[in-house]
Amino acid sequence: MSKITKNLTGYGLTIEAKKESAENSSFIYYGDVLPEWIDMNGHMNVAYYVKAFDLAIDVHWAELGITQNYIEIENLSTFSVESHITYQDEMKVREKFRIASHVLAYDDKRIHLFQRMYKSTADHIVATAEWMNLHVNLETRRVTPWPSKILMALEEQVKAHKKIIWPDEAGKRMSIKNPLYEIKSR
Numbered sequence: 001m002s003k004i005t006k007n008l009t010g011y012g013l014t015i016e017a018k019k020e021s022a023e024n025s026s027f028i029y030y031g032d033v034l035p036e037w038i039d040m041n042g043h044m045n046v047a048y049y050v051k052a053f054d055l056a057i058d059v060h061w062a063e064l065g066i067t068q069n070y071i072e073i074e075n076l077s078t079f080s081v082e083s084h085i086t087y088q089d090e091m092k093v094r095e096k097f098r099i100a101s102h103v104l105a106y107d108d109k110r111i112h113l114f115q116r117m118y119k120s121t122a123d124h125i126v127a128t129a130e131w132m133n134l135h136v137n138l139e140t141r142r143v144t145p146w147p148s149k150i151l152m153a154l155e156e157q158v159k160a161h162k163k164i165i166w167p168d169e170a171g172k173r174m175s176i177k178n179p180l181y182e183i184k185s186r
Contacts, residue, residue: 026100026101026102026161026164027056027059027060027063027100027101027102027157028098028099028100028101029055029056029059029060029098029099029101030096030097030098030099030120031052031055031056031096031097031098031099032094032095032096032097033048033091033092033093033094033095033096033097034048034093035093035094037051037093038092038093042092043090043091043092044090044091044092044093046085046087049085049087049091049117049127049129050083050085050129052097052099052117053085053099053115053117053127053129053131054080056099056101056115057080057101057113057115057131057133060101060113061078063153063157064150064153064154064157065149065150065153066078066150071138074147075137075138075139076135076136076137076138076144076147077135077136077138078111078133078134078135078136079133079134079136080131080132080133081132081133081134082131082132083129083130083131083132084129084130084169084172085127085128085129085130086127086128086169086172087126087127088124088125088126088127088128089119089124089125089126089127090126091117091119091126095119095120096119096120096121097117097118097119097120097126098117098118098120099115099116099117099118100115100116100118101113101114101115102114102115102161102164103154103157103158103161104130104166104167104170106154106158108145108146108151109134109135109143109144109145109146110132110133110134110135110143111131111132111133111135111154112130112131112132112133113130113131113132113133114128114129114130114131114167114169114170115128115129115130115131116128116167117129128167128169128170130167130169130170130171135150
């Protein structure tokens with residue numbers, strides 16, 4: 001059964017999100033393409049895909065216990081250190097979307113997260129995002145291990161991901177199949 005939850009995020013926003021059942025095994029975030037997100041080409045600008053994915057991460061983190069209170073009281077947070085976005089279709093003003101997020105891997109200090117954006121009215125992928133996030137002590141500005149409560153929340157969450165397979169877009173290397181010019185790799 002789906003359950004509507006409200007989470008106080010690291011941005012200090014209360015956002016309504018829907019946590020899907022274990023059968024779906026993903027965290028789902030819903031949003032709308034805002035007029036200010038539209039560029040001169042009449043579609044959502046690439047920067048706002050990143051913003052939408054980031055908002056979904058923020059709410060996903062709240063599900064794990066990484067909330068504004070956690071950040072302020074524990075003085076711990078996450079830093080994104082790498083991302084890869086694929087754009088597969090256009091989004092237009094006021095179109096509704098959903099973002100499904102799931103953890104590809106984690107260890108005692110890192111989360112490798114993957115997200116898919118869909119138009120709310122369709123099942124085809126509009127865009128994907130892949131992230132590497134580090135758990136950081138905000139005082140020392142150094143990577144630090146997750147507290148046990150976050151590790152337990154991660155463990156519970158990935159139990160529901162047993163049916164998810166490695167996404168085709170994850171870990172992709174950008175290239176041109178038959179380039180007219182290419183810098184030689186090492």
